[in-house]
Amino acid sequence: MKNIIISLFLFLSFSSLGKGLFFEKAWVRAVPKVSAVSAGFGVLKNTTNRERKLVKVESPISEIVEIHSMERVAGVMKMRKIEFLKIGKNSSRKLKPGSYHIMFINLKKPLKEGEKAPVTLFFDNGYKLHQEVEIKKI
Amino acid sequence: MISPLITKELGLKKSIKVLLSVLFFVGVLIGVQKLFLKTGTQRGGDFELDGVSGKVKLSDFRGKNVLFYLGFTRCPDVCPTSLSVLSNVFEGLPDKVKSETQMIFISLDHKRDTPQVAQEYVEFYVPSAIGLAGSKESIDDIAKRYGAYYRFVDTPESSFKFSIDHTSKFYLIGREGKLLEVIRDNEGVDIIQKILIGASE
Numbered sequence: 576m577k578n579i580i581i582s583l584f585l586f587l588s589f590s591s592l593g594k595g596l597f598f599e600k601a602w603v604r605a606v607p608k609v610s611a612v613s614a615g616f617g618v619l620k621n622t623t624n625r626e627r628k629l630v631k632v633e634s635p636i637s638e639i640v641e642i643h644s645m646e647r648v649a650g651v652m653k654m655r656k657i658e659f660l661k662i663g664k665n666s667s668r669k670l671k672p673g674s675y676h677i678m679f680i681n682l683k684k685p686l687k688e689g690e691k692a693p694v695t696l697f698f699d700n701g702y703k704l705h706q707e708v709e710i711k712k713i
Numbered sequence: 714m715i716s717p718l719i720t721k722e723l724g725l726k727k728s729i730k731v732l733l734s735v736l737f738f739v740g741v742l743i744g745v746q747k748l749f750l751k752t753g754t755q756r757g758g759d760f761e762l763d764g765v766s767g768k769v770k771l772s773d774f775r776g777k778n779v780l781f782y783l784g785f786t787r788c789p790d791v792c793p794t795s796l797s798v799l800s801n802v803f804e805g806l807p808d809k810v811k812s813e814t815q816m817i818f819i820s821l822d823h824k825r826d827t828p829q830v831a832q833e834y835v836e837f838y839v840p841s842a843i844g845l846a847g848s849k850e851s852i853d854d855i856a857k858r859y860g861a862y863y864r865f866v867d868t869p870e871s872s873f874k875f876s877i878d879h880t881s882k883f884y885l886i887g888r889e890g891k892l893l894e895v896i897r898d899n900e901g902v903d904i905i906q907k908i909l910i911g912a913s914e
Contacts, residue, residue: 604793607786607837609830614789639872645790651862652791653878656871672794673899679789680872713797 594622596662596698598706603636603679605688605712613637613686615677615694615708616670621662628659631697636686637679645674659699672713688712757884757892760855762819762847763828769845772890778814778912779886783861783879785822786834791881795898796838799883802905803839813913816842821856821863821877823849859884859892885912 601617613636621627632640645654652673660675662668670676677694686692691707698704761770771779782799784792796818803811818835820826823846831844847855856863863879883896885908893912896905 604789606793607834609833610786610837612787612789614793641871643789643871650880650882651878652881653866654790654876656868656873672790676790 596621596623596627596696596702596704598694598696598704598708601694601706601708602711602713603686603692603694603708605686605710606682608685611681613679613682614643614672615679615692616672617708618667618669619660619662619696620667622665624664625700626664627662627702628699629662629696630659630699632677633695633697634679634692635683636692637683638681639679641678641680643676643678645676647673686710756858756860757886757890758858759890760851760858762845762851762855764843764845765828765832769843771886774815774886775890776888778888778893778909779817780814780909781817781819781884781886782882783819783821783856783863784881785820785877785879786826786830787822787873788877791879791898793838795881795883796835798898798900798902798905799842800838801902802909803841805902805906806909810910810913811841814909818842818844819852819855820844820846821852821879823847823852824865860895885909887912 597620599618599620601615603615604613606613615632619629629642632642634640641656642658642660643654644657645652647653656678660668668675688710690710692710694706694708696704696706759770759772761768763769780799782792782795784795786792799816803816806814816835816839818831820831826846828844828846831846833844835842835844852863855861861880861882863877865875866878868874868876881898883898883905884892885894885896887893894908896908
């Protein structure tokens with residue numbers, strides 16, 4: 576009986592793991608061989624009841640990974656590094672061309688379409704999300 | 714104690730200073746206005762930059778339409794997005810129009826990009842395109858004459874020591890070398906194709 580209760584408890588706690596932080600529809604841009612940089616996009620989803628911040632991203636594809644914002648001001652595109660990216664509770668944040676993106680600086684090897692880039696996202700609560708992200712030529 | 718004579722003299726000096734600065738300001742205003750009138754009357758014109766096999770002039774392509782874009786190879790987002798649009802545009806063009814339209818990528822990053830880098834960069838998107846680079850003076854001149862804007866921005870917080878804020882547009886030059894149209898970078902592929910087809914008719 577005790578075992579059943581424990582398994583039931585375990586089952587319930589695992590099913591509640593559906594709540595959390597996700598990086599969906601993620602992709603990294605395939606870029607020319609001479610290009611030292613590329614960018615990563617996707618939808619950061621937060622299904623918890625707390626606001627979360629993406630604070631760091633790591634990847635073996637480049638020497639440096641930063642979180643950047645992008646803004647069009649009077650027709651001029653301005654890109655800046657940001658320290659974190661907020662994802663409100665029960666909401667999502669889109670990283671897309673012309674907006675927020677993950678910036679890969681000093682690529683270690685060419686990014687080829689069809690291959691995958693390992694990416695690890697770090698959140699302010701210590702949660703780490705590892706993902707193999709598709710490389711696409713768009 | 715300051716004597717009244719000295720204060721009077723000081724007052725006079727002050728008004729001369731004010732007068733001089735007003736005159737200077739008016740002069741600057743006139744200068745700025747003249748500059749704008751000059752660039753406002755006729756946009757465009759020939760330019761010469763460096764390509765992989767030597768100097769390249771816009772006028773070398775007389776008889777063809779030229780579509781050029783100003784960007785830089787360390788541009789992670791805007792330039793690849795815009796060039797991807799062009800990639801789709803060129804892939805879908807009728808062969809005749811494709812052969813009559815020369816795409817040129819001009820690097821704004823006169824500090825880091827070489828003609829080789831610019832060439833390899835643009836070929837990835839549009840294989841028939843050419844990549845050009847140039848000195849600060851020649852890039853400034855093109856930006857001014859075509860109404861483009863760019864500025865190096867120090868970004869010490871980023872490992873990119875500097876980035877470039879810039880306008881992102883496609884400039885269409887006709888067979889005779891005249892600026893026909895400035896196209897938004899987020900314009901639809903089909904609309905840009907129509908414009909290019911129209912220009913080569």
